[in-house]
Amino acid sequence: MKKLVGNLLYGQSGGPTSVINASAYGVIKESLENQNIIKDVLMMKHGIQGALNEDFIFISKQDEEDIELLKHSPGAAFGSVRYKMADFNEDDTDYVRLLYIFQEYNIRYFLYNGGNDSMDTCDRISEYMKNVGYEVRVIGVPKTIDNDLPFTDHTPGYGSAAKYIINTIMEISCDMLAYPKGKVTIVEIMGRHAGWLTAAAAVATKNGFGPDLIYLPEVPFSIEKFKKDVEKVYNKKSQCLVAVSEGLSNSEGVFLASSSALKDAFGHFQLGGVSSKLSQIVNNEMRISSRNIELGTTQRSAAHLQSLTDVNEAILVGKAAVKFAIEGKSGIMVTIERESSSPYKVSYKKQPLYKIANKEKAIPKSMINQDGNFVTDEFIDYVMPLIQGENIPKYYDGVQHFSKMKNGIIKK
């Protein structure tokens, strides 16, 4: 293996998770342990946009406390972005610029932390640099609360979001059960094409306070079937708690709720409003009082209720990325392989970026019940190890503290 000495450039991309900064922590720690190879660690301010604009945050300029707090800080401490790189065969402007920056700052390690879209960016950069003969090791660091990346047992960020959803929905359930004649409460959970997060709500049910019905994007949604399901539960219990994915669609694949006016940079529709729509149907067509709750961005940012397992894995994924890069690997994303569920044991492997870019992993059929309105025990067995342990923050005067990177943007 050739020893490649130079600087490491790390960036965050796409929707934040509550542990993406823990992966940054892993990258930083592993880099600092290999200072004979990695001379300096630069963070892109707002992902690839920061790289193109020469907006960097230098780790060597930060306080130790802010680095340690990364394990407890939600959002994207270095800034995230949704930016789609063009095909370099059609327009290589950004790539030429990036090559200049890589040369200027002696970037030999490029680590990009994101989901499917970000792995596409990563893959394109890797290919371009190979084509022009610039030696740089490009590694994808996975993250997404959606848990929809292929070739990895799960993704960092999922376990914490799942834990937050489970515990929050138990609390919502308690609140609903307080009244003698309850409402039909519909909770909307993130997940565009994959229902992993919504499915997690079933753990709340296993613990006595959870949804009666769960609807996932993997199952074509029928409003008539939904009304029948709700009626059945309500007639029996005088209450009904429903968990729905934001990405529910009918048998033709048309989203139940979407605003065609709002598309993100990758052409995805911004979803939201499924629970409100269903709640109106229950109120108006079924004449049962209904309320809806959208859990919103707290799902991906609830640092105060992280899964310790998830935090530790996020750190180890970041470290593995640096290790693979030093070993000479490139054009790959780190994956998590589950060796066993009980006792829970994983190892860190890799897959080529092109296999992962822009692909989505849905919940397998065996994890969804026959009726298409709940999950099976196979799913419960899958998810339980991922929510174990708490990463309780230190509260100062009742309030959490988060990392604040010094000086923000440092231009060369």
Place this chain on the structure above:
Amino acid sequence: MKKLVGNLLYGQSGGPTSVINASAYGVIKESLENQNIIKDVLMMKHGIQGALNEDFIFISKQDEEDIELLKHSPGAAFGSVRYKMADFNEDDTDYVRLLYIFQEYNIRYFLYNGGNDSMDTCDRISEYMKNVGYEVRVIGVPKTIDNDLPFTDHTPGYGSAAKYIINTIMEISCDMLAYPKGKVTIVEIMGRHAGWLTAAAAVATKNGFGPDLIYLPEVPFSIEKFKKDVEKVYNKKSQCLVAVSEGLSNSEGVFLASSSALKDAFGHFQLGGVSSKLSQIVNNEMRISSRNIELGTTQRSAAHLQSLTDVNEAILVGKAAVKFAIEGKSGIMVTIERESSSPYKVSYKKQPLYKIANKEKAIPKSMINQDGNFVTDEFIDYVMPLIQGENIPKYYDGVQHFSKMKNGIIKK
């Protein structure tokens, strides 16, 4: 003081808080310490409705573990209700029934845990029993996340809801700041006529991740003023985080968002939708991307992020209610008097129920800034002691456990 031997009847009423069950715990513990006077503790199932229907939960039949878990259980472990008692001069049906039940079960202590509306119920029952000469000591136990009861420095439930809102809005802020060009994010917080909860969001701002603007029901809301305020912040920061009370109304007192179709048993409009309405204004009229987040019922049920100060006070308020009753007091509600803020010290006092029933305490002018879009340091000094300490739950396999009262309803 005459020693009045008999049974104690306790009920929960109105919207749950995350610590109302801690008050129940206080009532139970203090009663058990006075078994020479209080022979048995009966809990109404769903408040006054349970009393009228003879649906009781007997504490003597419960497991110790479920009693202890009350300190960590959200919702209303014994069931809540919204039920308006008639004026007994006009219709005494419910009162005659209640008198029969009191006699039948030898109820000599009647403790009712709720907000303004519940104190009205409590007051009416107290007056009726006095009129008919039935000896029973009637005590109101305060609770409401809204913090709007008069004659008490604050109410149990408020500190925990405030703590949850502060920490959650910090996380939402981090998530918003992740992107280079942020949105205008509008967070909707509970509070019909009083903005105490919304105001608490300012603590997040003091900690570096909070709203730029705060709008309270105490200040007549002007959409034009709001647009100017948002524009000013957005032009400077390219982002804007706004916290709004659900109960915003214009200078004529007309709610910004309300559905006239939905009124509760006390004739209050069910609110909600303010943030959605404002978000549409920002999107359509200001042409700035905006998203809205309604924190929903998690605000009042987030047991996993309780203020330890609040939990302990809720217990002590419950104990004080029993102590006052044993001392011979009746027709009163327990109040919390702040003796000093630094060091924080309170004592438990009392006020006649009629003074409290149906009244609401707004935020004083001195706690709101001149511009009417934020709070002053006086408010911060007021709220800080109330969010101190964490009542971290014990997680079992990553999940909280809540009280489950045995057998539910036990009919005589």
